[in-house]
Structures are given as structure tokens and as C-alpha cells.
Amino acid sequence: MKSIRKQVETAPSAQFGGRRIALQTIERLSTYRRVLEDLQGQGAQYVYSHQLAEYVSVTPAQLRRDLSLFGSFGNISRGYNVQHLITVLSGLLGTSEIQPVALVGVGNLGRTLLAYGGFIERGFSLEVVFDSDPAKIGRVIAGRRCFDIAEAEAVLAGHPVDIAILACQPQGLQSIVDRFVAAGVQSFLSFVPAIIRVPPGVHVEMEDLSAKLEKLSFLVKNRVEEE
Amino acid sequence: MKSIRKQVETAPSAQFGGRRIALQTIERLSTYRRVLEDLQGQGAQYVYSHQLAEYVSVTPAQLRRDLSLFGSFGNISRGYNVQHLITVLSGLLGTSEIQPVALVGVGNLGRTLLAYGGFIERGFSLEVVFDSDPAKIGRVIAGRRCFDIAEAEAVLAGHPVDIAILACQPQGLQSIVDRFVAAGVQSFLSFVPAIIRVPPGVHVEMEDLSAKLEKLSFLVKNRVEEE
Known part of the structure; x- marks a missing residue:
């Protein structure tokens, strides 16, 4: 080194x-x-x-x-x-038809993602929604029924998706990912600040809302000029 | 070509x-x-x-x-x-101290950004909040008073920031950016799907919540393997 x-x-x-x-x-x-x-x-x-x-x-x-x-x-x-x-x-991007997406976690961020109009405009419909909170399970939130994460396998068998968005707490996340992969989910967009491991052929994208602020902060603090 | x-x-x-x-x-x-x-x-x-x-x-x-x-x-x-x-x-990232950030637009996305705990953990405090909606101006939303975007110059003079987050409608966005730049704002994180122009030395980062879903969609649809 x-x-x-x-x-x-x-x-x-x-x-x-x-x-x-x-x-x-x-x-x-x-x-x-x-x-x-x-x-x-x-x-x-x-x-x-x-x-x-x-x-x-x-x-x-x-x-x-x-x-x-x-x-x-x-x-x-x-x-x-x-x-x-x-x-x-x-x-090319495979979004000329609407495709269903799963969402894990209907907290503050999850609700916003459900209400965000930009996804459906770009061909993604957050149709299959999960949470572990008994106060949310079975309720209709932003037009979608909230399923119990404990029943993910059965729900995904009836509502297959290729992509899942993770917007839940980091605790137990790896186990949820493992179960989703076993149920056929092929890719994840994770808003959760935690490392997750997936087998080859399964894709993970991390979304970090703070990272771009940090980049701007670096550029401003160091008075650098983009070229 | x-x-x-x-x-x-x-x-x-x-x-x-x-x-x-x-x-x-x-x-x-x-x-x-x-x-x-x-x-x-x-x-x-x-x-x-x-x-x-x-x-x-x-x-x-x-x-x-x-x-x-x-x-x-x-x-x-x-x-x-x-x-x-x-x-x-x-x-290096300039976030060892808390720094104030402005937020333009307190709609659904803006409210979530205000409530998002990740920013303060990483050193960013969304302290100066603007909207143009009379129903929001003057109200306290998620602990911050909402200022009138029409009074941005005066507000920013009293609450200087280096970074502003744009989470408003695209209409009139360029004029807001121009006024913020004139008031000393040096960088923007924009969630608005619109092209904005800034003078040299001012930085813009675009955040596109759909872009990563599109990337995952491409990878899944084309059955490609990451290497």
C-alpha cells in the first residue's frame, strides 16, 4: 500500500x-x-x-x-x-411500458416515493407495498394496500416484480433482501445507509440524498472551479 | 457526426x-x-x-x-x-461542522427533505425555507418558518447560505436561481427536471430519483451481468 x-x-x-x-x-x-x-x-x-x-x-x-x-x-x-x-x-431503458415495482417501508420517505409523480411518468409503478408495522399492514396508503413484509414470498408470487425499492430501517434489511432475491426480485434501489450483499446477477443501486450535498460542500469549501 | x-x-x-x-x-x-x-x-x-x-x-x-x-x-x-x-x-467534504442550507419549495418532496434525518447526521441543516404559496408563507413547517420566495434577497442577506436545494415547480426556476446567485448562493442541488444555467464558479447537481430505476430496468431487461 x-x-x-x-x-x-x-x-x-x-x-x-x-x-x-x-x-x-x-x-x-x-x-x-x-x-x-x-x-x-x-x-x-x-x-x-x-x-x-x-x-x-x-x-x-x-x-x-x-x-x-x-x-x-x-x-x-x-x-x-x-x-x-x-x-x-x-x-433501451426498458421503460416504454409501465413496469411494477415493489416498495419496502412506508415511513416518511416511502410515502413520499408513493406520492412522487415522477416515477409513473418515467414508466415505474410502485404497486406492491410492504411494511412490518401492524398499524400500516392491510391499510390502503396513497392508493396501494400495504402488505405484511412477513408474507413477502406469497405476495410476490402473486405480484411478481423485477425491481424493489428499499426505504425501511436498516435492521433486518439483509434478510429481507435475501427473501426477495429468492422470490425472484432481480434488482434493488436502496435508500438505506447499509451494506447489502446479493448474489451475482442481482443488481443494487444505492441512493444517497446527502452525497450530492457533500460534493457541493467540498466544491464550495475548497473554492474550486469546475472545468 | x-x-x-x-x-x-x-x-x-x-x-x-x-x-x-x-x-x-x-x-x-x-x-x-x-x-x-x-x-x-x-x-x-x-x-x-x-x-x-x-x-x-x-x-x-x-x-x-x-x-x-x-x-x-x-x-x-x-x-x-x-x-x-x-x-x-x-x-475534506467540509462537513465537520453543521452548515445551513436553503430549501426552495415545501411541497410533498420539500416536506420530506425537511423531515429527512440523514441531512443533519451528515452536517447539513435545512434552515432557510422558501415557498410562493400564500397558504405556506409565514407558517412554521417541520420546525422552520416558511419565507416568501419574493423576499429571497432580504432573507438570504440575514441568513447567508452556500447551498440551496431546489424542490419547486419548474416554472420560474431560472429566475429564482439567478436571484439566489446574485444573493451569494454558490451551489444548487436540483430535484427539478429542468435545465438551469449558472455563471462559472457556481455548481449545480441534478438529483433524479427515476434515473437509477431506469438503470436497474436496463440491466434487468437486457439480462446483463455486472462485471
Whole structure:
């Protein structure tokens, strides 16, 4: 650990159509789509790659390289067709149809996620809701019946989902994840500040609402300039 | 746009102590700290770099390279001292003292952010709260008095902040940002799906709660394996 040798870096990546794609590329696709939808809302039909790149804070080369992985887009004189690119990105991200998502935990954060309109706009419906609190189980909260987490296997057998959002307490979380994986859940978005372990092929994304504040704090405190 | 030429990539970066640091490095520092705090909660005093790297899904070389930017840590036989590394990272991220943050918009999302315990644990206090709704202005919401966004300049003069969180409607957002920048706000965390423009030296982070679901959806739909 004394000398930091130069090593070949391997970023987390995925295989797609025989190619290796950095997971960060996939995150950027979401960002591209969101900005394109904003542009479309402002009436734009076409956008140049250098403009789109600027809006999403990447280099034009990065943008073109990302999109080139999925096909040939754009027109040298007019730029990208906004609607076409939105359609392609929606297809790639698998959200051209509404898909059901499970939610674990209907506390303050969970209720907000249930009420958050942005998920359904982007193709995700938080349909299968769990909690362990007897005061919540069986009640209808924000339009969804709250199931007992103790009955997760039976509920998920009747309401299969690929994705679960974790918004519960950290205590017992690993055991819930293990049971969900056994019930066929393939990926987790966790708002819980705790390490969870999953078998190969199951994906975990951590969402940390404080991390971006910390990054801004670092930039402000150190008076650094983004370049 | 027909041929994708190889170009030198320049990732968004910042200057720190005469060095160039990728902004993604700063985000990883937050993640390292969070995982270290979780390990500390589990009673760990030391952690090896390969273990810490595995927990945060980076390569050991990446972890060591990130930390080497800020000093020399770790001990070849026992690994990193968990408490020491937490202290160093907290100092770097500028959150060893509580800092005030402004919040714009006290709708459903804004109220949750106010009630979210994670911010104060990480050193951020959402102290200066704004809305434009006459039914909210002047009221005390989650312990904070809600100010009129129309009086932002006067309020911020009396309660200066470096960071503002945007959780309002997209209409009129750019004008609010312009006024906050003029009042000395140096960075924004935006939950609003809209492009905002700021002068050089002012930082914007976009938080998109749907983007990670889209990434999981992509991974599941395309049956890809993380590597």
C-alpha cells in the first residue's frame, strides 16, 4: 500500500449485445433522455450534439461515443431528432411500458416515493407495498394496500416484480433482501445507509440524498472551479 | 457526426491543491465515508483496501488512487484505520461542522427533505425555507418558518447560505436561481427536471430519483451481468 502502482482500471460494466458498457454510460442515457424531454417541452425538434453535451455536462465526444454504442443517430446539418432519440432511449431503458415495482417501508420517505409523480411518468409503478408495522399492514396508503413484509414470498408470487425499492430501517434489511432475491426480485434501489450483499446477477443501486450535498460542500469549501 | 473520431476525453473536474480532481472522485469520497461509518457501526476498527473497494463497488486500485490524492493512509498489515479515515474524509467534504442550507419549495418532496434525518447526521441543516404559496408563507413547517420566495434577497442577506436545494415547480426556476446567485448562493442541488444555467464558479447537481430505476430496468431487461 506504500507505493501506488499504475494499474489498468476496470470500471463496473455490463455486457450488452456483445459489447462491454460502463454502468455510468447507462446512467448518462437516463440523463440524456430527461434533458431531451425538457427540450421537447420547450418546442425543440432537433438538437446539436455540442448543445446536448453542454446541457448534460459531458464532452461532445463522450455524448457521441455513448450514443454510438446503440446505433447511428443524428444528422450533420440539423443535429439529433429529439423525438426519435427519446423513443430510442426509452426502448433501451426498458421503460416504454409501465413496469411494477415493489416498495419496502412506508415511513416518511416511502410515502413520499408513493406520492412522487415522477416515477409513473418515467414508466415505474410502485404497486406492491410492504411494511412490518401492524398499524400500516392491510391499510390502503396513497392508493396501494400495504402488505405484511412477513408474507413477502406469497405476495410476490402473486405480484411478481423485477425491481424493489428499499426505504425501511436498516435492521433486518439483509434478510429481507435475501427473501426477495429468492422470490425472484432481480434488482434493488436502496435508500438505506447499509451494506447489502446479493448474489451475482442481482443488481443494487444505492441512493444517497446527502452525497450530492457533500460534493457541493467540498466544491464550495475548497473554492474550486469546475472545468 | 458520421465518423466518431477518437478524442481525448475530459471528464468534469475540479482543481484542488494544485491538482486536477474528477468530480466523480468527490462523489466516491462520500460513498467511502458512508460505508466506513456503517463498518464502524458494526464494530470494525480497520478495513483492508480490497474489502472497502468491494463494498463500494470500485477496484482496489481506484480506491487507493482516490485516497492517495489527499494523503497517505493505511497500514499494509492492518489496512485503513476506520475512525481516522472517517475524520479525514469529513474534513475534506467540509462537513465537520453543521452548515445551513436553503430549501426552495415545501411541497410533498420539500416536506420530506425537511423531515429527512440523514441531512443533519451528515452536517447539513435545512434552515432557510422558501415557498410562493400564500397558504405556506409565514407558517412554521417541520420546525422552520416558511419565507416568501419574493423576499429571497432580504432573507438570504440575514441568513447567508452556500447551498440551496431546489424542490419547486419548474416554472420560474431560472429566475429564482439567478436571484439566489446574485444573493451569494454558490451551489444548487436540483430535484427539478429542468435545465438551469449558472455563471462559472457556481455548481449545480441534478438529483433524479427515476434515473437509477431506469438503470436497474436496463440491466434487468437486457439480462446483463455486472462485471
